[in-house]
Every structure is written in structure tokens, then in C-alpha cells.
Amino acid sequence: MINQLVKEITNKKAPIVVGLDPMLSYVPEFIRKKAFEEYGETLEGAGEAIWQYNKGIVDAVSDLIPAVKPQIAMYEQFGVPGLVAYQKTVDYCKEKGLVVIGDIKRGDIGSTSKAYAIGHVGKTVVGSKTYSGFNEDFVTVNPYLGSDGVQPFIDVCKETKKGIFVLVKTSNPSSGEFQDQKIDGIPLYELVGKKVAQWGESFMGDSYSYVGAVVGATYPEMGKVLRKLMPKTYILVPGYGAQGGKAEDLVHYFNKDGLGAIVNSSRGIICAYQQEKYASYGETAYADASRQAVIDMRDDIMGALVGK
């Protein structure tokens, strides 16, 4: 799957991923109205609304991008019906040939991590049958529990040729509270980064590892250090756009081969129609606004990479 991700990034000349993180307030009125007419103002209605909203965006942008990253929390907030919408979104994106990175940030003790891994990137055995629960291609993993919390994800992915992105340095303002703490002069995120590189060595694709890392766009100096520390690790970079990360800062997350990083934007793309810049599209053409925002993001980042 890492080889496919690299191939799609290269073919589409777009090291970008669209974060499908729908809030009900993002969904245009006409979609919400139709969903509520059909299912009422219920959790099912909310699930239907965000699924139809996603579908419109995916249809409009899938030829431009290699991957999507649905944030499961945005679906989980609507309980089971929200997770039905998550599943529909994952399945539909895969049908469209997109690589799906499930942003689930799971992580637990060994046997429990294994259950998460099975549910999202593995196979579940029921009697004599085998099923995939959610069936993403990659998932994000929280490293706080250490190797035996991460290893089960790697073990399961080795069977299915899928991959993970481990949180190393997150994009949020208070990420430094624990992640930047220095241990013998070395910040925790570097220690985690070294582990990620180490875990990754045992599970290599053609040029990059199936074990990737999450490093926020909002901390470019740290991104620079981590890039060198984890040369064979694909870096998933959240925080571009709405959270403040800029294209010129992102060049440090890439290797000299022009690869090694994939930049996420969520609100900046899926909510483009609510921004002044794309307001002329209006609500009904919200997906076209998202398409233009993808093109602008791609050009912004590719432009910065050319100038590197």
C-alpha cells in the first residue's frame, strides 16, 4: 500500500491528502434538508447528510488527489449512524481508487491494539468466514503505550500489506507539553521518531516504509530534524492551511527525491465554499469550490517544492 501511495502521489503530481472531517455546520443547507426529510432530525439523518456531503466532494476531487484522510471522531460524534457514514465514505473512496488513511489515533496494550488493527486494517474471523471491519488502507496510531502497543498494528499490516502513521509531533498548540520534554537533552518526539524509523526498517516497501509518521506542519524546524532522523519514513503532515502551516515551511518535510511527505488539508478544502476566496461558488457548487481549493493547494505546495 505504501508503494501504491507513492505511485499515486507521483502520477497525480500531488503530495496532498484531503481530510474528510465533516461537521454538520459544514454541510450545505440543501443536503441537510434532504437528509432530514428522509431520516428526520436524527443521528441517521446526520449520518446521511455528512455522507452525501463527502460523496459530492470525493466525486469532484478524486482525479486530482492520491488519498483521503477521514477523521473518525467527526463520525463517532453521531454514534453508530455516524460510523455507518464513515464506513460508506471509506468504501466509496476505495471504489474511486483513492488510498484511505483512517485518522483513528488508536493505541492500547498488545491484545487490544491487535483488535483495533484487525478492525481497521486487518481481517476478522467469524466462524468459517473472514471479514474486514472498516477496511482502511492506513491508520494513524498513538505511541504513548510503547512498542507493544504499536507492534500489533505492524504485525497485522504485514499480513494485509497495509500501513500506519505513528503520531510523532502533532500540530496542535499544546503538543509540546509532553512531546517536547527533553530526555538527556533529546526531546521526546525525537525519541519517538527514532523508534518509528526502527519499527519501519522491518517493514519496507520499494523505497519507503509501511510505517509512517505524523509531524505537524506547524512545527517546521522540528519537521526538518525529523526528516533527517527518519529518511525512509513517509511523513503525514497535518496543519496546513486552517491551522497555520505554510507551503514554504513544508519543503523541509520532503526528501531530495521530492517524495517522503504527504500534506493534509481538511477544513481548507471541504469547507472552501464558506471562505471568502471561494464564496462565489455558492452552496450548491460547494464541491466545485473544493476542487478549486485542491488545485490551489497542489500548486502552492508543488511551487514551493520546485523552488526548494
Place this chain on the structure above:
Amino acid sequence: MINQLVKEITNKKAPIVVGLDPMLSYVPEFIRKKAFEEYGETLEGAGEAIWQYNKGIVDAVSDLIPAVKPQIAMYEQFGVPGLVAYQKTVDYCKEKGLVVIGDIKRGDIGSTSKAYAIGHVGKTVVGSKTYSGFNEDFVTVNPYLGSDGVQPFIDVCKETKKGIFVLVKTSNPSSGEFQDQKIDGIPLYELVGKKVAQWGESFMGDSYSYVGAVVGATYPEMGKVLRKLMPKTYILVPGYGAQGGKAEDLVHYFNKDGLGAIVNSSRGIICAYQQEKYASYGETAYADASRQAVIDMRDDIMGALVGK
């Protein structure tokens, strides 16, 4: 909710919580068979089997215990139908008057943590209506992202009078890999513990905070230190029994009032019938075996506390 938890622990003289972490291999043949006859060897069949299995255990032990802790990963491994079983389990335990601690170990950047909090311990607004997604009483939270990843849970809980348990020192063998790293001579888990105490000060129940901590039974010396560092924090203690934690080690997790900790056992209780000690119950009386295992666990821990 923390006041109710303390009240139930006191009334039932049982500072214990039963971990509802079902694997299909734990479920007695007669339950599996019936579920598969009804739903086939499908994810729905698996969900039905674990739900019926849970129901049997809950019916047999609910008068003895204050709380249950379903581990969501064990349900998530079966995709959406597994999460339907999780929801049924949560709802049923609440009907039975049990406090439900959702072991979800979520944690993300601010707006995303808020979505998780809303889905599990808050209220979701859909049009003019308000719903609860999963509706647990407490959830476990991963602190790796720092304050702005934890605070949204606290904010949501303040509205619903629910609570959280933040991972401080987990019970697994490699938890020390990052959690024990020393920062200016102080291990990371102590730094996190101090933060938990600080977060908790702003959200107090009658005698304990709504912000609790997870500290594994497998590290009693660290438990002793953390107990002193977080005097008003309820400690959720996994790792008793199957993972190796012993009752005499657990006394250090309690305060002098005999309160302040609640000890979890999962496999040791729900799989009791598969242990040699309880084998005479047989598969059909699996729930009675679980009841006896609860009584034995309670007596073991209360005995150690009396001798403290």
C-alpha cells in the same frame, strides 16, 4: 458521576470494575451457535454473540459491582455491527444501574477531541434535536497531545457531569519505553500525573475529581508515588489478575479513606469458566463462574485493604 461511582463502591463494598472485553473465542459455543443460526457467520452474528455473552455476565454480577468497563476495541474489531453490540452493552449496563467506563483511549487535537467527547460523554445537536451517541458515564483519554487534547473532554463533561480517566502509567510491559523517560530527573508519567491533578482541581466532586487517572496494577511502586501526587484523583487500575497484578500490591493505590481506586479485571472475570479454578461450572453456567470470580476478586482486594 464521580459521586455516584464513589457511592456505589461504598455501598457495594467493592472497589472493582468488570472489563467487558469479549473475544469470540471467549463466548460459549451454545451462544455462538444461536447467534450464527439467526444472523449467519457474519459480523452481525459476531456482534449478537458478544452482546448475548455480555448480557449473561451483567445479569449475573450487576448486584455485586459498581461499574463495568467495556473495551471498545473488542467491539470495533467487528466493524459497525460490533459497535452496535457496544452500544447495546452500554445501554443495558446503565439500565441495570451500573456506572459505565468506556475504555476508548481517545485523544486528538482540540476540535477533534471535542467531537470524541460529544460522541461518548456529551450531546450531539442534529437540527432542533439533541442526542447522545454512545452515552458512557466515563471514558479513558490518551494525553500524548497535551492539554488542548484533554481539555475538550473536561469541558464537555462539565456540562453532562460525566468524567474521564487519563492514561498516566499503563499496565503493559513496554509502557516504560516513553512513559518512564526522565525529564530533569522526573519520569514522564509523573509529569502527566501532575497535570491530571491540576486538570482535576477545576472539576471536583464531593471528595474526588471528575478527572481520574489510569495507573497499571503491574507497577505498584509507581502507583504509590502517583497516589501521593494526585490525592483527589480516582485511579482506575488495570492489570489485576490475568496481567499479573496482585491484591497486596494494590493497597498503595488507595487513600486512607479506603477509597481513591477502582481495580479492573477483564479476562479473569468474563472468562472465568475457561480457568481450571472455575471449570466445574461448565460452559452453560459461564455467568455463574463469572459471579464467583467477582466474589473472589472482591474478597481478595477487600482482604488486602483491611490488612493495610
